[in-house]
Amino acid sequence: MLRRRDFLGATIGAAIAAMLPGRARAGAKPVRVALYKAGGVHPVAFAAAKALLEGREGFRLRVTVPGDIRGGSLADEDVVVFMGGSGTAQGRNLGDVGKQQVKDFVARGGGYVGVCAGAYMALQGEDQFHKLRIVAGRNLTGDFWQRGIEGLEVSAPGREPFKLFYANGPIFTPVAVEGLAPYVPLATFVGEIYNLSKGTGPGEMPGTPAITASQFGKGRVLLFSPNPILGGRGVVHEALMLSGLRWVATPGDVRPDVSFADVFG
Template sequence: MRASLLLSLLALLATILPAAEFAEGFRLPRMDPEEIAPASAEDLATARDTFSLGASSWYHLKPLQDTKSPTTEVLFSNRADGFDEPRHQAALQMVGRLPMKNPQVFKRGDDWLVQEGNDASHAFRLRWIPPTPTIVSKEHAETIRVALYVDDGSFGAGVSRIEEQLGPQKNVALRRVTAKQIRQGALAQADVVIFSGGSGSRQANALGLAGRVQVREFVRQGGGYLGICAGNYLACEGFDWGLGLLNARTKSSRWKRGVGNVQIERTPAGQNELPSLPEKSSIRYANGPIFTDAQNPTLPPFTTLAWFRSELAKNDTPVGIMTGSPAIASAAFGRGRVICSSAHPEQTPGLEHFVEDAMRWLAQPSPRTP
């Protein structure tokens, strides 16, 4: 009775988790490299930490502490009072970074300028660039272009294993991409993007609002998304910092279930999309998401490609919610495709062809969805 009540309560709590959030109308800050005359006293009198580029277009400078090099995040909101320090502020609002500890942003005529502190010897012109439109081109259909995210929030053996598995493949062009490159439109030169293990929330914070929008639009316009463990969390709908690509929410906020091998069972759909995946197999698991349908009417339902048939439930995590939950799932998003794996097939002996299978399925065109 208590177990049943606990599961019901967890399910209720999960349904009220926030959906992915995306502010609109932002521009990206871009510093010109040429040095120009520093601010005058009159210029500095106009400098503000929070300023507007127009109606419903507000920006705020947030210097970061304890970084290797001077860094200030540029945050965006549709409201002047919209910078109230949400927990995942970078994921929800960051549109760029300035290489300064104490930037002074001001206008001189029609130009925006920025300099380090009040007594700088020079300033730089600061341009506000519209996001690069995400246009997924299939002109290079004979070669699958894969962008592998390698930046904050991506750690562990996943990246190296994926490179080992895809690098030798014919007609595959694999390259690493950073969060900054994604914000600046690098996915326009890709067919598939991969986010591997690490921390989904840290990946979201590194991408910022601008990067999350780029990934989401990349998939909507026909790109493919492969999320493994942290990348699966990142894709889910049930986090305000998520990408909202997969109509899924986690069953519990207690995620630290443990690390070890668990059993999965492939579905008929899994056989079609992942032909090398055995009917039953042991797979490495490391605190991946235990998810269910988020029931968002604006997203298509996902298809389960494999089920968990055993579970880990260490550290006082809920018992009984993992077995029978999706281990691997796929979905359509716009004209693109999504595959997410809670566990780590790329790090499991015998499942080394999973990433290649997923990549090739993701690179195919998908029927348009809302």
């Protein structure tokens, strides 16, 4: 969940471009991406995703509002993206019909990318938080989510630790859910941030997933607790988002041994 708009707004100008490792095949169909826009989507997070994808080779971007989704617009998409802000508000604005449309889309083979609040929304949780419940996980500290905003170091097998922009994203912890395979951690937090006065404490973040991959029906789900496309120099890793979109748009099972390199190159 994003907060402190002034701070976040300043990050957009500092974002550095990153390219995918390799180009799309000549003549390949673009990845059709629906970027959700509604109350609860932080305008800075939305603007960063829109700027990244609009006009980018190999992608076709469509901004999608709740009424579009309720009307069945995801049938024309490969991936739906939910960015940061408030997951509860985003789910509430989708409504029951819209949430079911998203679940059906992924179950049929569509891709889901959730960043920060969009990741919260995909997890298990109480009805009042309007969760999709398409991933067998929850936030470790439940309703206590306020930790702070900072570039935090994460690690992934086969590469040097790197920083991603964290802004109150979920601390993934597994939950056994009938019919759902466990999520697969792709990268884990090394650093941590917490706010004792808000109910979050030390030792809760290190070693927990920063990025997860999972399956829902025939579709792939990719969740980022931190935001890979905000934060400024040394923290922005736009290629993670671009590679991730391509991966979730590709048909296939999510193997239990899927790795960071499999998804991001």
